[in-house]
Amino acid sequence: MFSRRETIGGISGLLGALALPGPAFARSSSKPPRLRSGDVVGLIEPAGFSDGLPQVDAVKTVISGMGLVPKPGRHVASRYGYLAGTDQDRAADLNGMFADDSVRAVFAVRGGWGCARILPLLDWDVIRANPKLLIGFSDITALHLAFAARAGFPTIHGPNAGNSWGKISWDSFWRLAFSGETATFPQPDARTMDALAPERWTIRTIRPGKARGRLIGGNLSVLTALVGTPWLPDFDGAILFLEEVGEAEYRVDRMLSQLALAGVLKKVAGVIFGQCTRCTTAVPDYIGFTIPQLLDQYLAPLGIPVFQGANIGHVSNQLSLPVGIDVEMDADTGSIRMLEPVAI
Structure with missing residues (x-):
């Protein structure tokens, strides 16, 4: 063993x-x-x-x-x-x-x-x-x-x-x-993780700053499918984290629009967007919005800390992340600091 x-x-x-x-x-x-x-x-x-x-x-x-x-x-x-x-x-x-x-x-x-x-x-x-x-x-x-x-x-x-x-x-x-630690999870250094795909490990700060709140989120399509049901928690003051796989850009647009129209985005204190794996259209000569452009359109106007590229989602070596506890996010460095343990 x-x-x-x-x-x-x-x-x-x-x-x-x-x-x-x-x-x-x-x-x-x-x-x-x-x-x-x-x-x-x-x-x-x-x-x-x-x-x-x-x-x-x-x-x-x-x-x-x-x-x-x-x-x-x-x-x-x-x-x-x-x-x-x-x-x-x-x-x-x-x-x-x-x-x-x-x-x-x-x-x-x-x-x-x-x-x-x-x-x-x-x-x-x-x-x-x-x-x-x-x-x-x-x-x-x-x-x-x-x-x-x-x-x-x-x-x-x-x-x-x-x-x-x-x-x-x-x-x-x-x-x-x-261990039951109150841990801090920095973004891995792109230079030491994968020289062939450094963008996989690179943080993009959409709006700088730090925010504290209860960490809630997960897969974007699954989350949006629960909007309007009694199974979705209140996001007031939360740190929202999202990831997605296999969805074309217009579908990500649609889901972010749903979160905005449902009032979810205006409630949160910060947003962490992880990996959007294979989120590209199969249409040749595609000239529509990119995922970064969509995130800028929906998240930058919120006026809260937001970053893209966290090591979360349908990728190898993804971060194990606590859900439902208070954390502090830093959109400048791409770090997530736990303010309490997840288990005792």
């Missing part, structure tokens, strides 16, 4: 194919417990299906490599259309993990689509009474947002269990989930 502070990307890198593209904040009197070596953690598939038991077994190997004991939900590896079982089955697995006293945290195996379908089926009384770290990203954004609105304890926006866990992903996750 490797040192738990080392990268586990070598074990799980082959599993990357598993990842595809309201009310006030609920507040809890307690936070999720930190993870310890030997802890049992739940594996659920609340959205899309995996490719069967062999890949689930590979994910279990990854979790074991973290020093944890994987416990798959009853319906993991099921399939119902493009979903990992019926809505009732997927909700039952999540409810069961939060009701199970032997389970200390819950990992999503993968994203895809489907988390929003199970939100009305979740047992929020049981979830609120049993704070546990929920880990995942992409479509898991729907759960992060609903937990912020209904559960009241923080979660972790980071790789799904079936994704590659590179050094940055694993080290930041360790600091959040195992």
Whole structure:
């Protein structure tokens, strides 16, 4: 077994194919417990299906490599259309993990689509009474947002269990989930990360300054799909973070327009835009707006700190990030400083 502070990307890198593209904040009197070596953690598939038991077994190997004991939900590896079982089955697995006293945290195996379908089926009384770290990203954004609105304890926006866990992903996750640190996450130095694609690691300050607020966000399309529902938390004074994958520029335009028209953007204290992976149109000789131009149009007029290029999203070695706790963002340096731990 490797040192738990080392990268586990070598074990799980082959599993990357598993990842595809309201009310006030609920507040809890307690936070999720930190993870310890030997802890049992739940594996659920609340959205899309995996490719069967062999890949689930590979994910279990990854979790074991973290020093944890994987416990798959009853319906993991099921399939119902493009979903990992019926809505009732997927909700039952999540409810069961939060009701199970032997389970200390819950990992999503993968994203895809489907988390929003199970939100009305979740047992929020049981979830609120049993704070546990929920880990995942992409479509898991729907759960992060609903937990912020209904559960009241923080979660972790980071790789799904079936994704590659590179050094940055694993080290930041360790600091959040195992050490319980109040950490600062600077943007990695572009000169030392990838000489062939330095723009991947480069921060662009849209409006300078620092801002403090509760960190809330995730995938842009999943978030905008929850606008107007009771599962979206209030963004008043929040630090909004966003990422996207596989959406053409006009679709990003449409979603940012929706957030603006719904009044979300005018509420926030700052915005962090991560990676927009493969967000380009396939139209030859495209002459429309670029993603940076769209961000300038929608975010610069807000008069709050905003930066683009954070190491968040559908990219390898993404940052594991706390959701639902107070942070300070610095749009000049591209850093995120936690003001409280995510787990205790």
